[in-house]
Amino acid sequence: MKPLSELVRPNIWKLEPYSSARDEYSGHEAHVFLDANESPHNAPYNRYPDPLQRELKKKLGERKGVNPENIFLGNGSDEAIDLVYRCFTEPRKDNVVAIAPTYGMYKVCADVNDVEYRSVLLDDHFQMSAKALLAATNAHTKVIWMCSPNNPTGNHLQQEEIETVLRSFEGIVVLDEAYADFSSRRSFRHRLAEFPNLIVLQTFSKALASAGVRLGMAFASKEIISIFNKVKYPYNVNILTQKYASQFLDDRDTIDRNLSNILKERGLLQQALSTLPYCQKVYPSDANFFLVRVNEAQRVYDYLVEMGIIVRNRSRVQMCDNCLRITIGSRSENNELIGAMRNFK
Numbered sequence: 001m002k003p004l005s006e007l008v009r010p011n012i013w014k015l016e017p018y019s020s021a022r023d024e025y026s027g028h029e030a031h032v033f034l035d036a037n038e039s040p041h042n043a044p045y046n047r048y049p050d051p052l053q054r055e056l057k058k059k060l061g062e063r064k065g066v067n068p069e070n071i072f073l074g075n076g077s078d079e080a081i082d083l084v085y086r087c088f089t090e091p092r093k094d095n096v097v098a099i100a101p102t103y104g105m106y107k108v109c110a111d112v113n114d115v116e117y118r119s120v121l122l123d124d125h126f127q128m129s130a131k132a133l134l135a136a137t138n139a140h141t142k143v144i145w146m147c148s149p150n151n152p153t154g155n156h157l158q159q160e161e162i163e164t165v166l167r168s169f170e171g172i173v174v175l176d177e178a179y180a181d182f183s184s185r186r187s188f189r190h191r192l193a194e195f196p197n198l199i200v201l202q203t204f205s206k207a208l209a210s211a212g213v214r215l216g217m218a219f220a221s222k223e224i225i226s227i228f229n230k231v232k233y234p235y236n237v238n239i240l241t242q243k244y245a246s247q248f249l250d251d252r253d254t255i256d257r258n259l260s261n262i263l264k265e266r267g268l269l270q271q272a273l274s275t276l277p278y279c280q281k282v283y284p285s286d287a288n289f290f291l292v293r294v295n296e297a298q299r300v301y302d303y304l305v306e307m308g309i310i311v312r313n314r315s316r317v318q319m320c321d322n323c324l325r326i327t328i329g330s331r332s333e334n335n336e337l338i339g340a341m342r343n344f345k
């Protein structure tokens with residue numbers, strides 16, 4: 001890996017971060033806070049949240065087996081995705097390389113930040129070739145984007161190929177593991193010490209069933225995390241979200257039950273759809289969704305909309321022609337989908 005001082009944008013490397021009122025006192029017990037122009041009324045919401053979310057990171061660190069100083073928390077993974085561009089890429093000069101098809105936000109954030117986005121198509125089994133990704137890089141490539149299990153294809157990428165990219169590429173490698181909890185593979189977040197250029201993304205939005213509270217996680221070296229911390233908005237995760245997430249993590253039983261329920265439903269739904277005559281292929285999945293290739297995706301999609309059922313038509317995505325992406329719902333939602341699809345003519 002190149003030294004971080006060469007990978008980080010020069011203005012960010014030099015940046016003096018905003019110092020909040022509460023950053024400045026430390027080491028003393030205090031009970032009168034007249035430093036931040038907050039209201040004395042309406043506790044606890046009158047106070048600014050902890051900018052570094054220490055309590056939540058401590059709990060999350062235990063749960064995830066990661067040191068709190070290796071965790072960044074943001075307003076969804078989307079915040080971390082955007083921060084990767086803002087910290088590491090110089091607009092109109094640097095570029096990034098990503099697998100395709102994959103999650104759309106990597107490209108949107110590249111466009112917003114005016115950074116060239118190079119995509120490298122997966123093979124027929126939706127697998128990535130480390131060699132092909134590396135071949136698409138040049139001296140201005142700062143970041144490689146991978147997503148495993150991948151969206152919209154649903155499969156995990158081969159571990160050896162991911163490792164090859166991590167070892168061979170001198171810049172930053174982001175591995176988006178938004179769906180890792182649905183997969184049997186071991187998360188790369190346990191291997192930060194081995195790969196100093198690795199950023200692993202996870203989220204509360206999928207297996208942790210909390211898309212509405214907007215909480216995303218990045219796991220990386222403490223040097224990379226401190227760069228994120230200095231660029232992020234000071235109070236990027238609000239009090240309500242921090243409290244909620246902290247309490248939610250205590251309820252391990254519910255989290256585990258929700259997860260195993262979705263895995264069971266995934267099998268049932270895939271099985272049911274694979275028997276339909278117009279379904280050409282139900283793709284295997286390591287996530288809480290799967291692709292199904294049908295005869296006429298647009299017609300099936302429109303029909304389902306008529307029935308009040310919304311799935312994602314991915315027909316226009318490269319390699320996904322005539323594919324619908326179906327999220328695993330509750331037993332009754334899934335049964336409604338199966339019933340409707342059986343009646344499609």
Ligand SMILES: *Cc1c(COP(=O)(O)O)cnc(C)c1O
Nearest residue numbers: 076077078103151178203205216
């Ligand atoms: C859903 C999803 C996310 C989650 O984004 P949030 O902003 O945390 O809700 C991240 N990456 C991928 C690949 C996803 O599919």
